[in-house]
Amino acid sequence: MAIGKIEPTGCAVHKGKVQLRLSFYLEPSDPRYEEHHVQVPIIPEGGYPGEVNAGGLPVDQDAYDNWLESLPKEWRDNPFHNHFVFVDADVTDAEIKQLLAESLEEFYGIWARGEDILKVWKESPLKSKKPFVPGDMSDKNKQKCQQKVEDVVGRTSEFQVVHREKK
Amino acid sequence: MAVIDIGAAAINRATYWAGPYTVVEGSNPANDNGIINTLEIWAVTNLSNCEVATFYVVSGNNLSTRDSQTIGSVTAGSTQTFSGLSVDVLTGDYWGTYYSSGQIETDSSGGTGIWYNAADEIPCTNFTFGFLASYIISLYGTGETTVTAGKKVLLRKNKYLRRTRFFSKLKLGS
Numbered sequence: 001m002a003i004g005k006i007e008p009t010g011c012a013v014h015k016g017k018v019q020l021r022l023s024f025y026l027e028p029s030d031p032r033y034e035e036h037h038v039q040v041p042i043i044p045e046g047g048y049p050g051e052v053n054a055g056g057l058p059v060d061q062d063a064y065d066n067w068l069e070s071l072p073k074e075w076r077d078n079p080f081h082n083h084f085v086f087v088d089a090d091v092t093d094a095e096i097k098q099l100l101a102e103s104l105e106e107f108y109g110i111w112a113r114g115e116d117i118l119k120v121w122k123e124s125p126l127k128s129k130k131p132f133v134p135g136d137m138s139d140k141n142k143q144k145c146q147q148k149v150e151d152v153v154g155r156t157s158e159f160q161v162v163h164r165e166k167k
Numbered sequence: 168m169a170v171i172d173i174g175a176a177a178i179n180r181a182t183y184w185a186g187p188y189t190v191v192e193g194s195n196p197a198n199d200n201g202i203i204n205t206l207e208i209w210a211v212t213n214l215s216n217c218e219v220a221t222f223y224v225v226s227g228n229n230l231s232t233r234d235s236q237t238i239g240s241v242t243a244g245s246t247q248t249f250s251g252l253s254v255d256v257l258t259g260d261y262w263g264t265y266y267s268s269g270q271i272e273t274d275s276s277g278g279t280g281i282w283y284n285a286a287d288e289i290p291c292t293n294f295t296f297g298f299l300a301s302y303i304i305s306l307y308g309t310g311e312t313t314v315t316a317g318k319k320v321l322l323r324k325n326k327y328l329r330r331t332r333f334f335s336k337l338k339l340g341s
Binding site for chain 2: 007008009010011012014015019021035036038039040041043047056057058061064065076078079081082083084085086117118121122128129132
């Protein structure tokens with residue numbers, strides 16, 4: 001049972017279109033769940049306390065590795081894939097849900113078959129692979145797109161979709 | 168359509184590069200003109216306000232952006248893959264990113280080097296970056312070449328010729 005969500009931080013106006021970022025997550029019962037169920041260190045506020053160079057990198061790599069190893073860790077479910085779609089400002093909620101559902105079905109299918117998502121996406125004629133066509137670059141259209149982005153970002157939970165295996 | 172690739176493998180590396188920084192990966196410039204439509208990135212800690220861009224060298228360490236796209240947050244701990252991007256690229260362009268906080272997987276050796284600046288330089292025009300030789304970051308993209316206007320005319324012409332030959336054969340056969 002995979003889940004498709006709109007990731008609000010990746011939504012924007014892009015070349016006269018509404019850019020929506022779709023992020024896809026797995027449940028423990030899904031194939032290859034462990035690949036994106038990861039344990040990450042909890043970095044304290046202020047980051048690494050040791051000596052760093054001008055670029056903020058640790059001077060002593062071993063000391064950094066030991067520090068990182070000593071930190072408490074947490075489990076997290078990362079997206080197994082992310083996908084961008086571009087729509088017009090007058091897109092309906094039903095059309096957005098349709099795009100999300102179609103994309104989830106395709107990407108989850110590739111994932112569940114144990115294949116490389118990006119490789120398959122590039123080589124196959126999928127519904128989620130549409131050539132980008134820039135929109136109207138007038139200020140009026142860009143403003144309409146921005147309003148649509150804000151509208152969608154304000155209610156992302158309404159667009160969440162779940163993929164269930166057909167029996 | 169040929170495959171374009173740009174940047175360095177998005178793998179788990181020994182150290183990190185902490186934001187806020189604009190970092191441009193100096194290895195593996197784009198091998199063709201077209202559109203970058205996939206992204207792979209590996210973060211040590213979550214990246215915020217991430218953007219990606221194609222950069223070209225104006226002269227020395229002065230770079231300009233050619234095109235860019237908002238990515239948003241990138242979660243840490245596994246390779247994050249993205250499809251459906253639309254970022255223009257020309258042969259020789261470099262792949263770069265900005266993030267306001269978080270850390271990207273980095274090695275301090277084994278690479279060509281990175282250009283960097285501690286601010287959001289996407290977009291920028293003829294901006295002077297710092298450069299660190301040998302460094303490499305986990306930021307990779309692929310894309311496809313685009314059919315140019317000249318090629319489109321040629322394709323249309325070929326289609327017309329094929330159709331004319333087909334109908335000529337039909338007439339001869341009847």
